Amino acid sequence: MKTCDMGWTQETLNLVVRAADRARDGITVADMRLPDQPLVYVNDGFLRLTGYSREEVIGRNCRFLQGGMASRETVRAIREALDAGREIEVELKNVRKDGTTFWNRLSLTPLRDQSGTVTHYVGVQSDITEQVELRNALEDAMLRLESLQVDISMNCARLQQGLEAARRVQRAMLPAGSYEHPQLAIYWHLLASEELAGDLLQFCQLDDRHVALWMLDVTGHGVGPALRAVAASQLLATRVRVASQLQPGNILQPDSGPCMVCPAEVAAWLSEEFPWEMDLGLYFTLFYGIFNLETAILRYVSAGHPVPVGARPDGTPLNINQESGGMPVGLQQAEYIEREVGLNPGEMLLLFSDGVTECVNEDFEMYGRERLQLFLSNHASDPADQVLDKLIQELSRWRGGKAFGDDISLMLLRRGASSPEFII
Numbered sequence: 001m002k003t004c005d006m007g008w009t010q011e012t013l014n015l016v017v018r019a020a021d022r023a024r025d026g027i028t029v030a031d032m033r034l035p036d037q038p039l040v041y042v043n044d045g046f047l048r049l050t051g052y053s054r055e056e057v058i059g060r061n062c063r064f065l066q067g068g069m070a071s072r073e074t075v076r077a078i079r080e081a082l083d084a085g086r087e088i089e090v091e092l093k094n095v096r097k098d099g100t101t102f103w104n105r106l107s108l109t110p111l112r113d114q115s116g117t118v119t120h121y122v123g124v125q126s127d128i129t130e131q132v133e134l135r136n137a138l139e140d141a142m143l144r145l146e147s148l149q150v151d152i153s154m155n156c157a158r159l160q161q162g163l164e165a166a167r168r169v170q171r172a173m174l175p176a177g178s179y180e181h182p183q184l185a186i187y188w189h190l191l192a193s194e195e196l197a198g199d200l201l202q203f204c205q206l207d208d209r210h211v212a213l214w215m216l217d218v219t220g221h222g223v224g225p226a227l228r229a230v231a232a233s234q235l236l237a238t239r240v241r242v243a244s245q246l247q248p249g250n251i252l253q254p255d256s257g258p259c260m261v262c263p264a265e266v267a268a269w270l271s272e273e274f275p276w277e278m279d280l281g282l283y284f285t286l287f288y289g290i291f292n293l294e295t296a297i298l299r300y301v302s303a304g305h306p307v308p309v310g311a312r313p314d315g316t317p318l319n320i321n322q323e324s325g326g327m328p329v330g331l332q333q334a335e336y337i338e339r340e341v342g343l344n345p346g347e348m349l350l351l352f353s354d355g356v357t358e359c360v361n362e363d364f365e366m367y368g369r370e371r372l373q374l375f376l377s378n379h380a381s382d383p384a385d386q387v388l389d390k391l392i393q394e395l396s397r398w399r400g401g402k403a404f405g406d407d408i409s410l411m412l413l414r415r416g417a418s419s420p421e422f423i424i
Helices: 010-022 044-050 072-084 129-172 223-245 263-273 368-378 384-398
Strands: 026-031 039-042 088-095 101-112 118-127 179-181 184-191 199-205 210-218 284-292 297-303 309-311 338-342 348-352 408-415
Touching (some): 010 044, 072 101, 184 199, 184 210, 184 384, 199 408, 210 348, 263 284, 309 368, 348 368, 368 384, 384 408
Antiparallel strands (some): 026 118, 088 101, 101 118, 199 210, 210 284, 297 338, 309 348, 348 408
16 A cells, blocks of 8 residues: 555545545645745635636645735735744635635644755635624724714713703702791701702792792603703792782782782792693692791692691691692692691791602602601701701611602791791
8 A cells, every 4th residue: 555755545645635625614735845835735615715726726826815905914924924934824805716805814834844844834714704894893883882982971071061050050049048037947958869859949038027938849850850940940039039929918918008929829820831741741849838927827839749747846746737739830720729827936847848758668668748747746846957957867767778769858947936046
């Protein structure tokens, strides 16, 4: 039986050639001892990959596949590896016989004789066009993503600037501090559940006898509700403060001469100014009242807003009509109903948004009005400026330390003693 130079039998050599021809990838052998290092063997996989016949490629240098499509850097790397007798693996664009291009992963391995001289190079060609195109598409997508991230970052920065400006506007709509008068002290607290609150509150002195105060809660969260809250509170501030909504005598001042508009009329006016819009779905609840510093009576309207709770100095609850005065602003066309509550010296009245009573714990149990009344009764003798801080702590414990799911608005009124307790 004949043997080849490597000691293989002819049968073994034929088996190796048959196996190489069945390989999916292209396999070539170039003779480095001959001029221009021509191909002396190609398998069937190479012919399928390139579209050439065996007769068209045997005796030619494999560079004919490059067709001017391979990059200069890749061609230089191949040449340097061949000159040095090193292995190399590269990716380069090649051209088939029909002119179509494909991405070729080319692996070149040197074969040496007994003296160590490179006699042949074995090349393995794999069509990686799909992988390269997917990789390029991924790289393009990553570049676009990076560009989008830059745009998003810039937009976020602009949005944050806008939100900060909106927050400054909202803060400007809140009271500058507490209100202190010999007959009345007002303290407040507002915690926004998001960047912008849908709640707003305010109070202002209309004249030497009357103080107007209000609290409103717009449905939803975010920019839209915050803008609606600012707009409504701004209108209230200007309409109520400027000219004090003066008109001929009414039930607040039955004597002749100009007087303040009743709370029910203010609520009705707001309902006309802010009708419910189906597309936006925004409406708001309102508590608006006027406190008479001489009679210590608060006359108010509760338009869908929670009714206050109150307590005497000994902790007994105040008798407050818990019936609502009407639907939220924008949802009612009929007249609103007014209520009134008088405060004796030392008595407290707590105004709040539904974020307080609807605050839920880990068991999804709401804090509720009864617990709020009990809290106020238990702290009826505490300094008024500390009560709201204690209530926030109480709600935070009830919430299990988690962030509040809704805005928390609080306004505490305490009637002063006959003699001045506070200095304006």
